[in-house]
Amino acid sequence: MLEQELRDCIKEIPDFPKPGISFKDITPILSNPALCHKCVEAMAEWAKRLNPDIIAGVESRGFMFGFALAQKLNIPFVPIRKPGKLPREVFSCSYDLEYGSATLELHKEDIKPDARVIVHDDLLATGGTVSAAIKLIESAGAEVIAAQFLVELSFLNGDTSFAQKLEKHSLVSY
Numbered sequence: 001m002l003e004q005e006l007r008d009c010i011k012e013i014p015d016f017p018k019p020g021i022s023f024k025d026i027t028p029i030l031s032n033p034a035l036c037h038k039c040v041e042a043m044a045e046w047a048k049r050l051n052p053d054i055i056a057g058v059e060s061r062g063f064m065f066g067f068a069l070a071q072k073l074n075i076p077f078v079p080i081r082k083p084g085k086l087p088r089e090v091f092s093c094s095y096d097l098e099y100g101s102a103t104l105e106l107h108k109e110d111i112k113p114d115a116r117v118i119v120h121d122d123l124l125a126t127g128g129t130v131s132a133a134i135k136l137i138e139s140a141g142a143e144v145i146a147a148q149f150l151v152e153l154s155f156l157n158g159d160t161s162f163a164q165k166l167e168k169h170s171l172v173s174y
């Protein structure tokens with residue numbers, strides 16, 4: 001079963017990057033092309049019935065499977081990036097995450113109003129990152145129809161209030 005294969009592959013690193021954090025290292029998945037393929041297939045199978053126009057992926061770990069998913073669905077991929085990286089006019093949003101605080105940016109021109117967007121990230125922890133990504137996309141006048149993750153840390157009891165207004169999906173939950 002895919003969920004078990006992912007659990008067996010993801011490495012848990014205690015006290016990284018700060019004491020008390022159990023870091024889920026997804027990079028071993030990237031060394032396993034067959035498992036990557038299964039992940040993209042499973043994400044695409046779930047996402048396609050929602051008929052999205054765009055996959056928006058969050059820097060940096062959200063780029064890897066987010067781009068692959070967009071390619072699989074044959075739709076555009078739009079990057080949501082850390083501050084100062086995108087050269088054109090941006091929407092900007094600051095937020096807190098499990099081990100600090102951060103800002104994300106989105107090119108204003110990249111998402112047209114009324115587009116149906118799926119936000120993709122590798123991992124859902126406190127929910128701060130995905131909530132910021134949703135705000136950015138809504139600033140562009142577009143609709144976020146779902147948020148999709150490789151990994152969800154349910155034990156954190158993070159802010160999943162975003163899931164009241166859109167669909168949420170993850171391949172493995174801790």
Ligand SMILES: O=P(O)(O)OC[C@H]1O[C@H](OP(=O)(O)OP(=O)(O)O)[C@H](O)[C@@H]1O
Nearest residue numbers: 059060061097098124125126127128129
């Ligand atoms: O749900 P949250 O508490 O907001 O945490 C989840 C976010 O944290 C990690 O990103 P990080 O900011 O560490 O950046 P990276 O992807 O560049 O490693 C992860 O890739 C998610 O984007």
Ligand SMILES: Nc1ncnc2[nH]cnc12
Nearest residue numbers: 022023024025098123125
């Ligand atoms: N515990 C964790 N492991 C990996 N990435 C994270 N991003 C936020 N919390 C994380």
